Amino acid sequence: MIGAVPKSLPGRTLVGVRFVLGLSSWLTPRVFMRAIGMDLESNPQAGYMARLFGIRDLTLGLGLVSTHGDARRLWWRLGMLCDLGDLVSGVLSARHGEVPSKPRFLRPMLVVAGAIGASLGAAALLSDDV
Numbered sequence: 001m002i003g004a005v006p007k008s009l010p011g012r013t014l015v016g017v018r019f020v021l022g023l024s025s026w027l028t029p030r031v032f033m034r035a036i037g038m039d040l041e042s043n044p045q046a047g048y049m050a051r052l053f054g055i056r057d058l059t060l061g062l063g064l065v066s067t068h069g070d071a072r073r074l075w076w077r078l079g080m081l082c083d084l085g086d087l088v089s090g091v092l093s094a095r096h097g098e099v100p101s102k103p104r105f106l107r108p109m110l111v112v113a114g115a116i117g118a119s120l121g122a123a124a125l126l127s128d129d130v
Contacts, residue, residue, distance in 0.1 A: 014064075018060050
C-alpha cells in the first residue's frame, strides 16, 4: 500500500523542505550553492556536492510519502540520522575552516539546519505520523 503526505505539521513541513531543497539543489546546483553563501569560484566541485545532497533529500522525502506504518517510522529515523550527521558535519567543517566564514550566517546555518531537520523528524515520529 502506498502511503500519503504526513498528517502532522512537522511531518508536512519536513517533507516539503526535503522536496524543495532536494529539487533546487539537484536541478540548479550553482544557484542553490550561491543562495546558501558558498563560493563557487574557489570550489568548483560544489555543484557536484549539491546534487549529492539533493538526491539524498529527494530520496528521504519519497521514502516518507510512499510508505506507512513501521516502514515510515524507519524513514523518519533515517532522515533524523542524516540531519544529525549534517549538524555534526557543520560543526566539524566550521571548526576546521572548511566552509567560508562569510557571509556570517553560513556557519551557524549549517548547524541550525541539521538541528531543525532532526527536530521536525522527531516531532513527526513522536506524533505517530505513520
